[in-house]
Amino acid sequence: MKPGQTQTLKISEQISSGFILKDDEGEKAFIQKIFADDSWEVGKDVDVFVYQEEGTLKATTEKANAEIGEFAVMTCVQSLPSGAFMDWGIIKDLFIPYKQQKSKVEEGKRYLVYVYTDAATGLVTGTTKFKRNPQYEDLPFKNGDKVSLIMMNESELGWNVVIDKKYIGLIYASDVFKKLYPLSEESGYIKTIREDGKIDVTLQPQGFENVDEFKQKIIDKLNDSFGLLYLSDKSTPEEIKDELQMSKKNFKKAIGSLYKDKIIEILDDRIRLL
Incomplete structure (x- = not known):
């Protein structure tokens, strides 16, 4: 068992x-x-x-928020000198010993927790201490796969994230086009599985084959803005990021396709829905 x-x-x-x-x-x-x-x-x-x-x-028959080898965001229901008890979705709370707390776990607060079996006691245990950007082998992903993400923390390089509850990866700052928050959940895409076994992730699909998602986002924005949007291929990456949360590269691909399909008109400083 x-x-x-x-x-x-x-x-x-x-x-x-x-x-x-x-x-x-x-x-x-x-x-x-x-x-x-x-x-x-x-x-x-x-x-x-x-x-x-x-x-x-x-x-x-309840479903635990995380099983052995998985991460989940959990709320502390009781904090004691010896450790903390976390609500992990079932009738029994998960225990995090004090020595497995990166910082003291406080009652009522939410934390990212990893579930494992303690080698010394044989007990299912939680920890808030885990290796950042570990190296993996035989990953069940390929570039472009859509994945679920839990935001961990922001660093100089970008955002550390948990991928599909089991793996830690990185979103580079250059691939972030929206406001992100620790412990929030997002959808993402595998960008690169590096030779050293580390995983790079992006919040947006890569490649022209995924342009339909960006086209629809622009159309929705145009509909919300009475058919007029003060962005064009002359707009700065920052302006496009603030308005649409996408890169200038993806924006130009999308409006080019929309123009070709005769859905929009491209003017010097704006685009207009036809």
């Missing part, structure tokens, strides 16, 4: 307070009846999340 993960277990016994579940090797976990439904019966396979409590294995 794998504490800290969702897995399929078999119902082996029903008791007054719930059900006993077993894995293929006969290891048992208990689940309260409040998490079961009327279809549960002995012999049925069920998908559950397994956690540890007071030396025993228990299960829930």
